[in-house]
Structures are given as C-alpha cells and as structure tokens.
Amino acid sequence: MDKHILTNDWAELLEDEFSKPYYLELRSFLKAEYRTHTIYPEMDNIFNALHYTPFHSVKVVILGQDPYHGPDQAHGLSFSVKPEVKLPPSLKNIFKELQNDLGIPMPSHGYLMSWARQGVLLLNTVLTVRAHQAHSHKGKGWENFTDQVIAALNKKQTQSFICYGAALHKAKKN
Secondary structure, eight states: OOTTOOOSTHHHHHGGGGGSHHHHHHHHHHHHHHHHSOEESOGGGTTHHHHHSOGGGOOEEEEESSOOOSTTTOSSSTTOOOTTSOOOHHHHHHHHHHHHHHOOOOOSOOOOHHHHHTTEEEEESSOOEETTBTTTTTTSSHHHHHHHHHHHHHHHOOOEEEEOSGGGHHHHHO
C-alpha cells in the first residue's frame, strides 16, 4: 500500500490523495488492522476496482457500501465473488433485477471480472472491512478517497451510476 499502487490512468488522478493526512491516518489504521485482525479483501486486492477498470474505460459505476465480510468473498470488486464462492444475497438480487428487467439469464457464478473489463467500475465507498463485521471500517477515511474517485468521474460525465444500499443515498446526491 504505497503511493505507486495505482499504475493505470487512475494514478495521475488520485496520486495526491496518498499523501493527504486522512489517507496517512487510514494507512496507519489499516497496517494495524491487517496485523491484528482478519481483513477483507486481501491487502493486494484493495484497489482492484481501479486496476481492472481504468478511468478512461468507465461507462457504468456500480457503487456498494463495503466489501463482503465473509471468508473468500471479497476480492476488491463490489458485489463480485470468485467463481467457486456461493452467490451472496445482494448479488442474487442484482441478477434477479437484470433477469426481470432485461431478460438476462441468471449466471452460474458471481465473478464480475468481465463486467470490470467492459467498463463497469465495481466500487465500494469503503474498500476494506473486518471479517464478520460489516461497516467496521466506515468512517476511517475510505469515504474521502472514494469521494475523489466519484468526483473525477462526475467531471468526466460519460457514465451512469447505480447505487445500492441505504448508506449510499449521500453518494447518490453528490
């Protein structure tokens, strides 16, 4: 987790964030959390949403609250789970909506990497969470960071936002 972690076009847009006081405090907090608790996703996967969907490619943003907090679920893309992981209820609901609204058949897995590579930014407003403790990293600084991601996208104005969860009404208003 250093300031060179973003290697695509997000790096230039967000590099200043990594030296701001809120992020330095967040980084210290995360170091202690990863040392003393089980945290999801794995440290190397925190920024996967930005890695797999470069800024210039973003067409749609699906905004979630925080990562799944169960074992083997979170891997840095909101709502996505690896192919061998059982579909979480929230993802089942998304798939049901797609089936009902657009006639898209229910997939056999919840791995959304293909969506990310097609320009769907799968972003949570909080990028880490303690195991079995939803919202445990809320208010620790991630919201400042993801607000900057959203602000950059709002300037671009070439994508649609889909927000899930009651805590996202604030993000929706921005």
